[in-house]
Amino acid sequence: MTDSNSVSHVMPTYNKLPVCLTHGEGVWLWDENGRKYLDGLSGIAVNTLGHGHPRLVAALREQLGLLVHTSNLYHVRYQEILADKLTSLASMERVFFCNSGLEANEAAIKIARKYGHQRGISHPGILVYDHAFHGRSLATLSATGNPKVQKGFEPLVEGFVRIALNDLPALNAALDGNPNIVAIFIEAIQGEGGINAAHLDYLVALRRVCDERGLLLMVDEVQCGTGRTGKWFAHQWAGIVPDVMPLAKGLASGVPVGAVLVRGAASDVLGPGEHGSTFGGNPLAMRAAIETIAIVEDEGLLDNATRVGEQLMQGLRSGLSGHSGFVEVRGRGLMIGLELAMPCGTLPREALEYGAQYGMLINVTQERVLRLLPSLVMSSGEAELLISGLTGLVSEFLAKQ
Numbered sequence: 001m002t003d004s005n006s007v008s009h010v011m012p013t014y015n016k017l018p019v020c021l022t023h024g025e026g027v028w029l030w031d032e033n034g035r036k037y038l039d040g041l042s043g044i045a046v047n048t049l050g051h052g053h054p055r056l057v058a059a060l061r062e063q064l065g066l067l068v069h070t071s072n073l074y075h076v077r078y079q080e081i082l083a084d085k086l087t088s089l090a091s092m093e094r095v096f097f098c099n100s101g102l103e104a105n106e107a108a109i110k111i112a113r114k115y116g117h118q119r120g121i122s123h124p125g126i127l128v129y130d131h132a133f134h135g136r137s138l139a140t141l142s143a144t145g146n147p148k149v150q151k152g153f154e155p156l157v158e159g160f161v162r163i164a165l166n167d168l169p170a171l172n173a174a175l176d177g178n179p180n181i182v183a184i185f186i187e188a189i190q191g192e193g194g195i196n197a198a199h200l201d202y203l204v205a206l207r208r209v210c211d212e213r214g215l216l217l218m219v220d221e222v223q224c225g226t227g228r229t230g231k232w233f234a235h236q237w238a239g240i241v242p243d244v245m246p247l248a249k250g251l252a253s254g255v256p257v258g259a260v261l262v263r264g265a266a267s268d269v270l271g272p273g274e275h276g277s278t279f280g281g282n283p284l285a286m287r288a289a290i291e292t293i294a295i296v297e298d299e300g301l302l303d304n305a306t307r308v309g310e311q312l313m314q315g316l317r318s319g320l321s322g323h324s325g326f327v328e329v330r331g332r333g334l335m336i337g338l339e340l341a342m343p344c345g346t347l348p349r350e351a352l353e354y355g356a357q358y359g360m361l362i363n364v365t366q367e368r369v370l371r372l373l374p375s376l377v378m379s380s381g382e383a384e385l386l387i388s389g390l391t392g393l394v395s396e397f398l399a400k401q
């Protein structure tokens with residue numbers, strides 16, 4: 001195993017696990033020592049198509065030879081093609097392209113503020129949620145509902161009002177008490193917060209409240225979007241359409257990209273010179289996203305996410321229910337949380353070393369929630385391997401408590 005923290009000049013902002021991966025194929029990865037791993041995490045919801053998907057690799061190879069970057073001083077045809085596709089999948093109208101989730105969320109926050117100013121509100125506020133995660137820039141960490149992410153970086157950006165998830169009376173009270181609120185900012189399913197879904201009827205209520213009060217409904221689909229839950233975007237399970245939707249992570253299956261989609265009143269808020277990004281929308285990232293979407297469609301990967309996700313959840317439930325210390329398995333599609341009654345932060349490392357033939361890549365968030373975010377190409381047979389490996393790992397862990 002590799003202890004990359006001890007000799008590295010890389011700033012130690014991550015607690016890295018002692019492994020260095022070199023290549024992959026589908027849901028399998030290999031490390032520097034030749035050990036094999038079953039990938040239950042896909043780079044935290046990034047590798048939508050798994051690793052080394054031949055069709056994506058061919059498209060990226062071709063694009064590398066043609067053009068990687070020009071500038072937003074010029075037209076980038078692939079931006080237009082991707083924007084057409086995304087707006088049609090999401091029933092939205094326009095797209096701004098950037099490079100990451102926090103950038104997409106920053107753009108959303110700027111849109112909300114400017115939307116407020118356009119309505120004569122000089123200190124526009126945004127409603128956000130307990131346990132939310134929106135990123136680590138100053139504005140997005142201020143919107144994030146986790147004091148650990150904020151500590152040491154005060155003063156926070158002002159203008160965020162926080163409430164509990166799925167609590168309609170709290171929502172109405174916050175809006176009645178804060179006439180400056182111009183937008184509601186919510187993850188359809190909280191990822192870092194522990195796989196906590198906004199209830200579908202709560203999302204429907206948010207849409208109604210935003211329409212009634214003239215607020216922007218901004219749905220952060222950075223982690224739960226791009227097909228992960230079995231629909232293109234997780235809020236679509238509620239049959240609603242947001243006004244602003246940030247995307248990133250899985251959109252280009254590993255090539256950095258971010259996007260914020262807008263519609264209606266949010267479409268015309270930002271004009272020339274009001275937002276920008278040097279790298280945003282470069283031809284390589286656009287091509288990767290266009291190809292990712294096409295492959296998800298051609299290979300039926302939304303249905304696969306629903307089917308394999310259900311298999312994983314049922315398999316883990318039946319393998320672990322009755323064990324003392326097991327709380328529940330929850331999620332939608334391939335966004336799955338397995339909650340235990342005690343901290344289990346050691347499990348990702350134990351999972352690396354667990355099997356004789358191969359280890360597993362998993363994650364723990366909120367100390368007690370084992371998180372699975374496998375690639376959308378995971379087969380039913382591979383899901384069975386993950387179920388049996390995790391059932392063994394977790395039941396042995398619980399037996400030791």
Ligand SMILES: Cc1ncc(COP(=O)(O)O)c(C=O)c1O
Pocket residue numbers: 100101102103105133134135136187191192220221222223224248249
């Ligand atoms: C819901 C959500 N929003 C935003 C972000 C930030 O994305 P990035 O790390 O690409 O800045 C994340 C990252 O985990 C996320 O899960």
